[in-house]
Structures are given as structure tokens and as C-alpha cells.
Amino acid sequence: MLRHRWAQIIVSLLVTAAAYHLYAVLAVPLIEPQPDLHGSSQRSVDFPADQRLQQRLQALSAFFPGRSQLIKNAKMLEIDQTTLLFQDYWNLGEGRVLVRPCLLVFDSRTSASPKWPSNLPEILILEALDGAIFQFDRPLDLRTARIGRFIAGQLLGNVVVRGENPTQDHPDFRLTTRDITVTEHRVWTNHPLELSWGKHRARGAGMEIVFRGRTPFSRGGFEQEPLNIDRFLLRHVDRLHIDLETVRSSDKPQAKGAMDSPSPPSRDEALDISCQGPLLFVPAQKTLTLEDRVEISRTQNSQSVLQLRCQQLVVTFQEAGPSNSTSAPPAETPASPDPSSVKKPIPGSSRWSIHLVRAIGRPVRIVFPTWNGELQGEDLRYDAASGAMSLGGSNGVQGKRGKDQFSALAVQCQLTSAGDIEMLAAVGPGKAQFTPTNSSQEWILTWGRSLTFTTGSNERVAALQGGVQIEAGDLGTLNAQEIWCWADAGLRATDFASLRLRRFVAQSAVELTSSQFAAQSDRLEAWIKWDNALPTQTSRASHGIRPQAVEQSAGKDDSSALMTNTGQIALRANLLRMEFAAYPGQAAELTALSADGSVVADERPQQADLHPLQLRGDHLEVTHPTRPSTIFSLTGNPAYVAGRGLALTGYQIFLDRGRNLLSVAGVGRLDIEKSAEQMIPVSAEDRVAIQWNQGMDFAGRTISFHGGVQLTSGPRRLQADALGIELEEPVILSSLSSFKGHQVRLARAIGNVYVENLELDPSGNLVARDMLRVSEISVDFLSGRVSAPGPGRFGTVRQASSLTGIFSADGVTRPVTQGQPDQGREDNSQENPSPKTNPDQDTGSPQANPPNQRLVMLDISFHQRLEGNIQQRQVGCYGRVKARYGGVTTWSAQSLPDDPALLGPDGMVLNCQELTAFQIFGPGEQRPHLELVALGNVTVEAQFHAARARRLSLDESKTLLVLEGDGDVPAELYRQEFLGGPIQKTTARRIYFWYSTKTVKVDDAKSLEISRSPTVPLGG
Incomplete structure (x- = not known):
């Protein structure tokens, strides 16, 4: 150096x-x-x-x-x-x-x-x-x-x-x-x-000294002028050994009292130079040249630390300037000699110092024995005044250290006065292959324009520009146009291999690819936190974390991590931020990830039948994505998460897998595909969608939806102020790979509950529409029990069937007369075509029936409660039950009036204390038939019929209506053939009426009366 x-x-x-x-x-x-x-x-x-x-x-x-x-x-x-x-x-x-x-x-x-x-x-x-x-x-x-x-x-x-x-x-x-x-x-x-x-x-051969101008040999005296050499030549240099410690001590003036102070220990540092060609020194040009297999070796304690080999070495000197020392001369002592004999400084004298050094060869080779490394080029230049050094050549620059390799078009560096590297620049295209100290895999680093490395007090900064690529083995590949890295010197400041990366930034066309992760962004920022103490299993367990090796030894797979081995996550965002935890001798662990600006994440599953994970939002934050204790937060307008048969939409989605919590703030939506059909008991071909306005909370076993909740599943729809779902077994988010297999145990809807069900035939035609309005309803899916407090209202709109004509005079179903009051009815007069319904479409507006199709409606209200069982296909209404029946013109009808006169000739109003409906499959039936049972002061009112009984039952499969009395009060049936005609009254303990054939049978008849009264005397 x-x-x-x-x-x-x-x-x-x-x-x-x-x-x-x-x-x-x-x-x-x-x-x-x-x-x-x-x-x-x-x-x-x-x-x-x-x-x-x-x-x-x-x-x-x-x-x-x-x-x-x-x-x-x-x-x-x-x-x-x-x-x-x-x-x-x-x-x-x-x-x-x-x-x-x-x-x-x-x-x-x-x-x-x-x-x-x-x-x-x-x-x-x-x-x-x-x-x-x-x-x-x-x-x-x-x-x-x-x-x-x-x-x-x-x-x-x-x-x-x-x-x-x-x-x-x-x-x-x-x-x-x-x-x-x-x-x-x-x-x-x-x-x-x-x-x-x-x-x-020094040892050599073939010395020659040439003097310039008039030399001392012709001038006659050393006293008049110093020797003036034109050039000095030594044709062969076997060895030139220079003790560097001696040179340093001769450069430093001895301070006062230094003779009395102990001298620092010697480092035994030297420089050895040899060459096969000449050594030429030209003082006028201030140049020193060595040629032909020049070798320079620097040793410390008899060990070589630096070697330079080249074909030609040229050293240019410069004058350091006159000495202007202002230090006072030492005071004379009685033992001092004559002052005239004391040597005085030379006013204006100068010293030479190295200005430029240039080494040329094919190649110029710099060897670092202690590092087991070397650097090769063709032209090495060093400016001692500025500390700038460069190495280049037609074949570029190559370097290696052990198995590590390096190549670039040219290398430039800035050295300090102590010889330390202050700045290093490698002009691209360049490539570096090395193995980090904490990894056993080789890394490959390439750049197109430049690599710059600068040092601070204890900080190292590297900048790579132009088509940068970092291949880090199994960790993945990073591509960008620009990458900046910040590192410190670690535990051994003098060892380059011990540099510890603290932070790096990648910008412009950033692509990060690994076996589990693929990211694209405009900018990537990453921080690395080093910890000398390795995390113990105890410390991780205290935070609910188990090391991956322990989990695998216990037979667990990687499904506990957010980034699982089921596929690769492709992430796109404007800005990515990452935090890593690094430990000596181990690969770094990703501890935090955040993404901002048009965040898009898609899973590329390895299994074709697995619903891929999808994320959309404006801001994403993930803590410990590779651990079961992942904390996940996604915000957007709105944010969207889908996968494994589920799709979640909301403005802020929060997931804490360590505490097994999932929540959505504000408005949101949850879509459940058919792969998760066991979450809610619907058909495998149906799709469940739940919307809310005031948030959703999931706590392992329970799911709560708040504010304007609406659930749709194919032809079914539920609306309520709040909806709560309880699962039979808790869902553990830390080991979740799919929702399949988790069955709902209990569902409860509260506040303005509205339930609607559309029944379709195999061709997709609408054949029935059921509605329920209550203040609250609970469904136990294990037992099938359904309960709701009163008051409430249940209605059904169906195609005219065998029920039609029960109480009509001619057996023809007629709709309610247009223009007459119809309380609660929706759009009676509109007729909409298209009887088919798409399950994925909004079912809030059922289609109207075609003109050739007759519709009837049964509208039941109750005041006490509703109980039933969905598994047994039965439902019962209790407390002041009123059932209205009549024809309608549209599927969207919501209610019928209470006045029988407004229900048309085939309409009726039934009052009782209890009304129970059953759907029963008979032998050979493809569709269930309906059976009704009414108890407690049962009365029936219609335009041409009326009845009173203690019990009423109806069997749709037999077209049979049975009226029953008790021992004190018999059953009564009133019939009128036409309006204003005579009224026929039948009284018996039990009356059988087959409404399809208009056949009447009685048991224990009491009376048969014919009256001319124009009205049916139900009050009598």
C-alpha cells in the first residue's frame, strides 16, 4: 500500500x-x-x-x-x-x-x-x-x-x-x-x-552517473555548489531493502525531552525492491524508473503483506518547499562547543516527496498475502499529493481473494495520508463473486456503470449504479438501476470480511426475487439489526415463537409462516421497506416488511387447485412474516385480500396471528367461495358474501360483523344491524393453510333482521321467494334449531300450485284487484321478464313473473316468537298469528292486506295462536310438499268461505284441509257459491275438505244449515 x-x-x-x-x-x-x-x-x-x-x-x-x-x-x-x-x-x-x-x-x-x-x-x-x-x-x-x-x-x-x-x-x-x-x-x-x-x-550491478552542465569536476569545489546529476542508472537491481521504520523516524523531528522518554516498540516493517532491467533516476525530470520484471514487497515482522509486480515502475518527485521552521534553537550550555561549529539550518532548503507513481505491465499484479488476495490490471497510477490511485487496462481489472473474484473495467481509489482507503470506485461493467462470512453460498454482484465505496470514521458506504444485480444464493436476486449500502467495520475494523451491513437502498426498476418472494417497486429500503447473541428457544417461546427447526422436527410444515412453501408471493408497490435481524454465522431473518403506493400482491401457487392469495391496497405492514406470530396490516381505498376461497375487503385490515385476531375497521366485505362452503351451510356451488358498515372482528372461534350487515349466498340474503358467528372449532391463524373443514356452530343476527330466500328449479327459474322480518334470530347449525323473538313477519311468494283454489269458487287463482289498497306491497303493477337468476348477481330485486305465470303469496305475522329446525324443515310461529293468502303480480311483493275483501276471490286471512309449517318429502317426490298446522281459536275468512276450529291442518300432497273441534266446540265450515247467494254451514267434530275435488267429509256431524244471509257469520 x-x-x-x-x-x-x-x-x-x-x-x-x-x-x-x-x-x-x-x-x-x-x-x-x-x-x-x-x-x-x-x-x-x-x-x-x-x-x-x-x-x-x-x-x-x-x-x-x-x-x-x-x-x-x-x-x-x-x-x-x-x-x-x-x-x-x-x-x-x-x-x-x-x-x-x-x-x-x-x-x-x-x-x-x-x-x-x-x-x-x-x-x-x-x-x-x-x-x-x-x-x-x-x-x-x-x-x-x-x-x-x-x-x-x-x-x-x-x-x-x-x-x-x-x-x-x-x-x-x-x-x-x-x-x-x-x-x-x-x-x-x-x-x-x-x-x-x-x-x-542494496545489491545490483552496472552503475552509471551522468552529470549535467558544468559539474563539480570542472568547477573545483563542493563548497561552491552541490553536485548536479543529470541521470543515475543501475542496469540491474538484485535487491533493494528499505527499512520503513527508519524512514519514518528520520521524517519526524525529535521533540524536546524525547531522549528521556521510552521509545515505542519497533514494528520491523520493510520494503524490498528488485528488477531485471535498469533503475534510472533523472533529477531534472524528478523521475525514477525501474523496468523489466519489477517486484516490490512490503513486509511486517518478516511476513509479506503487500507485493507489486509490473514491467515498468515510474516514480515522479516534487519539491516539498522550503523549510520555514520557526522553532527556537536549543539553548547553549556550558558544555556546548563553539557556536561557530554548530550546524545551522539551510535557509530556503527543500526536500523531495513523491508526486506520482505509475506501474505498467501485462499485467500489473498487486498481491495481498495476508488476505490471500490479488489485483491485476495493466496501468496503475498513484498521485501521492492527492492520494488518488487508479488501475485499468485494455483487459480491465481482475481481482481475487481465495475463491472470491472481482472484475471491472477500471478501479479508482482515494487513500488517506496513513494509507487507508477513503474512497474506491470500480468503473463498470463489473462483477464480483464472494461468499459472505455468515453464509456458505456464493453471492454474485454485477453492475453496469460504477461501484463506489467510501469510508467514514466507522462507517462504510457503497454505491452501485447501472443495471445492478445481486444474486444471493437461496436468499434470492435483487435487481435495480441504483443501490446504496451502509455498513460498519464490525468486530474487526481492519478486516474487510467482517463488514456488517446496516442499511441498503435500491432505486429505479427494483426487482427482488426468491423462492418464496418476488417484489417489484420504484424504491426499496432495508435495515439490518445485528445481534451477537443468538436467539434461544426459550426466548422465542416466551413470545409464542418456536424455531423453525424445532417445528419441522415435531412434524410441522411451513404453513405457520405468512410466506409458505405453497407458492411464491409476487408483490408490487411504489415503495418497499424491510427490516432484518442478523446473527453471526446465520442467514438474516426478515422481521418487518412495509409497502406503500398501489400495493399489489399475488401468490403463485404450486398446486393448481389451490386458490391463490391476492392483496390490493395503498399501504401494507407485516411484522415477522416468517413466524407464526405475524402481525399484518393492510389499508386502502379500499384494501382487498383474497385467497383460499375467501376474499376480504375493507379500508383497514388487521391480522395478529400470535394473538389469533383478525379485524376490519369501518366498511368491509367478506366473500366466501365454494372451497370454504363449510364455513356457512350453503350449497357447494353457492358464493357467500357478507357486507358491513362498522367493522368486523375475528377472535379464533367467534366472528362479529357490525352495522348494516348484509349476507348473500346465491339466492339467499340476510340483513341485520349486527351478525355474530360462532365456530364449532377455533380457527388457529398461526397454522392456517385453508378455511376448509371449519364448521359454523351458531349464527345470530340482531336488529332489523331481514331474511330472504329465492328457490330455483334445476333450470334456474324462480319458483318461490321467502321473506322473514324479525328483530333478532339465532341458528344452531349443529342441531338445526332456529329461534327468533316476536313480533315478526314471514312471507312467501310462489307459483300457483295445488294450494290454489282452496277457498275459491271456481278453482282459478286471481291476483288482488289492481287499484285496491295493498298495504306493504312493493310495485304490484310492475311485471319484469327473465325468470332466471344468476347466483352471483344481487338478489335484492327478484324478477316479476311472466304474464302466463300465476303467483300467490302467503304472509304470516306473529307476536310472541318463531321457532323451527332447518334440519327437520319445520318452522313455527306463536302468539296472535295471522296468515294472509292471495294472488300477486310480482315476485317483489312484500306483504298482503288484513281485509279479506281486498285479497280477491281466492284470498283468505287465517288467525290462530300457533302456526307450524313442515316441508316433507313424500315417496317419489322430487320437491318437498307443504304441511301446515294451526292451533288455538283458528278462524279463516275469505270472500266465499269461512271456517272456525280448534285445530286446522293442511296436506299439500293430498290437497286435504282438515278442521277439528273439541268436545265442547265443534268445527264450523261456511260456504257460499256466489256473492249474495245462500250460505251453507257445516258443523262437526272433524271436517275433511279435499279442495282439488271440492269434496267434503265430516266426522260426528252436528248440523247442516243453509242461510240467505249475504255475509258469512264468523262472529256468530
Whole structure:
């Protein structure tokens, strides 16, 4: 990983050039005289006196252990801080001189120059024991102490440059090579060289230094101007080892009192560089180039943490600017040396720092051994000033970490001064394949335009744009045009694999698909809550939740979850929100889901015969959708839920499966298809619909409907202020897959109850219409018992049948005369065609009979109660019962008048205390026939007949009417052939009247009277 302070690391690549810079600094003052201020081309040499010579040689012998004899007999030349030692020299002619051996001692402590590098040893020694050959423009003559202008030279044999008296500020320095050739503008050797500088190491071969313009070899002095190098070349670099900890410490100024404070522990961090080609440094361009199989390795504690391999590496430097330190100089102490000998800072001096780094290759390979990962491209660029780095190429960028893989067109990143990633961008199209730490399945991530990754203090943000797709194994697939993710560093902030996703947002053409779920929306927002402690079975059981594994081991299926394995749920909405609970080492659990804006959900069942689940609404909220304790809320205008043979409509639908509650606020409707026919005892082909105005509540065993309740089931309809239904067995919503098999035990309607039933023949023609009006009614479907308190009214409209003509003179049924008062009748005069009825249509307005069809109506009112049994097909009315009978012209007739004179010639009015009706199937009958029994002061009034008895019975199958008296009061029958004609009175204990044949039979006759009275004397 590149860091901003790597300037000193790369500069250390130039340590070899610095060594030869040192050679020029030491050799030039000796070989070429320094011009004086008056422009002289000659320079004098200081030859010390004999006594002083012996003292200096003795002092210098300490720098050459084991060579004291050589130093004792050596000749010495001193020019400022440079001392040349040799035993002899030979003038080879043409200005060439051989010096053997050649020993140079440079002591920067005796120099007043401020330009000596502070991190080089204060004493440098050059040893060329085989000697040196120098060439000048005139012969060398030491007797005159005059030296000509330097032309060329060669250091023979092994050449060693080393430092003496190393300290912490001036570490040990040693450079070894052989046969160095020097000209006015060039220094080179073709031999290997080795360098050690403190903890730094270098080894290579083929060094060349080229000087620019007038060099120190032609100017005559290091004191006047520093060395000016045009380029430095090392043709082969075996190894360049740079100790990074040493570089960092040299960059940091030592604070006052730091010598007394303990130093931090060393991290043993280093950089190793090698290449098969040349290393070229051009100071004028501030560029350093390494070519041909360049390899760079960064190590920590002897372990490689980063490797870079390329064909060419180019480093560009820049000046960091002059040093403007304002810190006060240290105070002088009594032990301080002469202030003139203290080194002073150089005003306006500058330091170089890395500006740009570029690596080129096919490929450029970056390896992370500790991560088991690598990154490949063709062009790597790094701007140290801004911290921007990019990697690209014609073949894009590829990366891998273990089995994880990554590819993109190009990668760009922003690094901090500490080398940490601040921003990472991958230009698409790109693809990533990886396995999350909490999953065993591979994820595949693709994007079309870009992937951007940024870091905060403890937050990581990723943005993907352009045809983004995330394939998460069994969890499903997410598609969107844009996805943003927020994560934190988790428990190990330095480990990328431990990043924990906190939130993600997907936008534009969002599609989420899994085996159980398929969603489409314009925007998806999700939150993930991490919990290090795994949920225990005890904690879940305390909330009514059992882990799925426990349920399956107990033989339970997934039907307890809202998202079951019966099919896939397809959801569409403008906005989706999800919340997940995540635990280490486990897949995340969906804990909450909400949808807003045109919510549409459809189940795609695996079973063809299973009614699919459908949802419609404006807002949907689901808590714990994968658990039995699901809480479900759907609102809309209106909201709609259908499935498993049921359809529920309302403005707000609420379901709490943990508490087994279901409710609908306000107006609503429930439709029950034939697959749930056992919920209400209707035909399997019928459809039940229940509507209400003030809400519905379901509590497992009971269902309550409030306000303007209306129930329709094919040809049946019920209206009431409230309706309550009690089931034989409770419905457990937490384990519900279908309503089938749950039978109604009791139903109770309260307040303005109206019941209507239409009877159809097999062809769908209407043959009868029954009506009941009571204040309350209860039905026990187990026993079949029906009860209702009085007062109430029951009516039936039927086709004219064998009942017709019971009391008519000619046996022809005639409707009530038009224009006469008809209390309670609805639209007597309208005749509507179409006798057939569709069960799915509203049955509130029955069709009128065709003109050739005669209709009759039986209208019964009672005051005390109504009791019956639907299983036994009987119903009884009690307390001041009045039954009216007459012809009508429309199926929608609601009542008949009480006056027999208004009921027509075939009408009648029956009064009694009890009236019971039976529907009985006789032998060979396809339709049940009707039997009636009236008790208690029974009276019958008609235009031409009248009767009085204690008991009256009628058998429709035998067309028989029986009147019975008791021991005290006989039965009486009054007959009149025509209006105003004589009245025939028959009195007997029992009277049999077959109304189809007009045959009368009596038992125990009492009397037979014929009267001329124009009216039937029922009151007499």
C-alpha cells in the first residue's frame, strides 16, 4: 500500500548515487584546485609539517584497523575537510598519474558547509587499495603544489566507501564495488555493487552517473555548489531493502525531552525492491524508473503483506518547499562547543516527496498475502499529493481473494495520508463473486456503470449504479438501476470480511426475487439489526415463537409462516421497506416488511387447485412474516385480500396471528367461495358474501360483523344491524393453510333482521321467494334449531300450485284487484321478464313473473316468537298469528292486506295462536310438499268461505284441509257459491275438505244449515 511519506523510501533507491556523489565531493577538492575569488585556475595544496604529519597520521590510523603500518608510511594531502593518504604515486605521462593505495577520509565535522546530508555518517572513508589513475590537462607536480584540470580517472580493484563512528542519527554506511571509471561528466562501473546504510540494503550491478552542465569536476569545489546529476542508472537491481521504520523516524523531528522518554516498540516493517532491467533516476525530470520484471514487497515482522509486480515502475518527485521552521534553537550550555561549529539550518532548503507513481505491465499484479488476495490490471497510477490511485487496462481489472473474484473495467481509489482507503470506485461493467462470512453460498454482484465505496470514521458506504444485480444464493436476486449500502467495520475494523451491513437502498426498476418472494417497486429500503447473541428457544417461546427447526422436527410444515412453501408471493408497490435481524454465522431473518403506493400482491401457487392469495391496497405492514406470530396490516381505498376461497375487503385490515385476531375497521366485505362452503351451510356451488358498515372482528372461534350487515349466498340474503358467528372449532391463524373443514356452530343476527330466500328449479327459474322480518334470530347449525323473538313477519311468494283454489269458487287463482289498497306491497303493477337468476348477481330485486305465470303469496305475522329446525324443515310461529293468502303480480311483493275483501276471490286471512309449517318429502317426490298446522281459536275468512276450529291442518300432497273441534266446540265450515247467494254451514267434530275435488267429509256431524244471509257469520 502506497503512502504519502514513501518519498524517503523511494529516495533510498538513490543511495548508490549518493555514494558516488560522496566520491565526487571527496575527490574533486584533491584532484582539481578550487578557483579563488579572483578567478585563478590554480590551487595550492597544504602539506603538513613533519610533527603535525605524524600527529595526523596517528589520529587517522584509528579509522584503518590492521593497516597501521601502511598509514605510518603514507603521504598525506589535506584540502579543507578531505584528507588523501597514499604511499606513492607514479607519473604515467600525458597528465596521467597512478596513486597507490588511494585512501580518502572526509570529516564533515571540520567543515563550515551546511550542505552535508544530515543522515550520512559524519566521517566517510573511501578505500581503493589497488590505487587510482587520474588524468589532468598537465603533468602532476607535487613539489610545486600545483594541480591541473581533471580530465578522467579510474578507481582500481575493489572500492569500499564506509562510515565511521556510527550513531543513531548517523547509522552505519558501507558501499562496495570495483573498477569505477570517472570522467568530467560521467562515473560508471559494470561490476556488481552492494550497499548497507543502517538497516537499508542494496545489491545490483552496472552503475552509471551522468552529470549535467558544468559539474563539480570542472568547477573545483563542493563548497561552491552541490553536485548536479543529470541521470543515475543501475542496469540491474538484485535487491533493494528499505527499512520503513527508519524512514519514518528520520521524517519526524525529535521533540524536546524525547531522549528521556521510552521509545515505542519497533514494528520491523520493510520494503524490498528488485528488477531485471535498469533503475534510472533523472533529477531534472524528478523521475525514477525501474523496468523489466519489477517486484516490490512490503513486509511486517518478516511476513509479506503487500507485493507489486509490473514491467515498468515510474516514480515522479516534487519539491516539498522550503523549510520555514520557526522553532527556537536549543539553548547553549556550558558544555556546548563553539557556536561557530554548530550546524545551522539551510535557509530556503527543500526536500523531495513523491508526486506520482505509475506501474505498467501485462499485467500489473498487486498481491495481498495476508488476505490471500490479488489485483491485476495493466496501468496503475498513484498521485501521492492527492492520494488518488487508479488501475485499468485494455483487459480491465481482475481481482481475487481465495475463491472470491472481482472484475471491472477500471478501479479508482482515494487513500488517506496513513494509507487507508477513503474512497474506491470500480468503473463498470463489473462483477464480483464472494461468499459472505455468515453464509456458505456464493453471492454474485454485477453492475453496469460504477461501484463506489467510501469510508467514514466507522462507517462504510457503497454505491452501485447501472443495471445492478445481486444474486444471493437461496436468499434470492435483487435487481435495480441504483443501490446504496451502509455498513460498519464490525468486530474487526481492519478486516474487510467482517463488514456488517446496516442499511441498503435500491432505486429505479427494483426487482427482488426468491423462492418464496418476488417484489417489484420504484424504491426499496432495508435495515439490518445485528445481534451477537443468538436467539434461544426459550426466548422465542416466551413470545409464542418456536424455531423453525424445532417445528419441522415435531412434524410441522411451513404453513405457520405468512410466506409458505405453497407458492411464491409476487408483490408490487411504489415503495418497499424491510427490516432484518442478523446473527453471526446465520442467514438474516426478515422481521418487518412495509409497502406503500398501489400495493399489489399475488401468490403463485404450486398446486393448481389451490386458490391463490391476492392483496390490493395503498399501504401494507407485516411484522415477522416468517413466524407464526405475524402481525399484518393492510389499508386502502379500499384494501382487498383474497385467497383460499375467501376474499376480504375493507379500508383497514388487521391480522395478529400470535394473538389469533383478525379485524376490519369501518366498511368491509367478506366473500366466501365454494372451497370454504363449510364455513356457512350453503350449497357447494353457492358464493357467500357478507357486507358491513362498522367493522368486523375475528377472535379464533367467534366472528362479529357490525352495522348494516348484509349476507348473500346465491339466492339467499340476510340483513341485520349486527351478525355474530360462532365456530364449532377455533380457527388457529398461526397454522392456517385453508378455511376448509371449519364448521359454523351458531349464527345470530340482531336488529332489523331481514331474511330472504329465492328457490330455483334445476333450470334456474324462480319458483318461490321467502321473506322473514324479525328483530333478532339465532341458528344452531349443529342441531338445526332456529329461534327468533316476536313480533315478526314471514312471507312467501310462489307459483300457483295445488294450494290454489282452496277457498275459491271456481278453482282459478286471481291476483288482488289492481287499484285496491295493498298495504306493504312493493310495485304490484310492475311485471319484469327473465325468470332466471344468476347466483352471483344481487338478489335484492327478484324478477316479476311472466304474464302466463300465476303467483300467490302467503304472509304470516306473529307476536310472541318463531321457532323451527332447518334440519327437520319445520318452522313455527306463536302468539296472535295471522296468515294472509292471495294472488300477486310480482315476485317483489312484500306483504298482503288484513281485509279479506281486498285479497280477491281466492284470498283468505287465517288467525290462530300457533302456526307450524313442515316441508316433507313424500315417496317419489322430487320437491318437498307443504304441511301446515294451526292451533288455538283458528278462524279463516275469505270472500266465499269461512271456517272456525280448534285445530286446522293442511296436506299439500293430498290437497286435504282438515278442521277439528273439541268436545265442547265443534268445527264450523261456511260456504257460499256466489256473492249474495245462500250460505251453507257445516258443523262437526272433524271436517275433511279435499279442495282439488271440492269434496267434503265430516266426522260426528252436528248440523247442516243453509242461510240467505249475504255475509258469512264468523262472529256468530
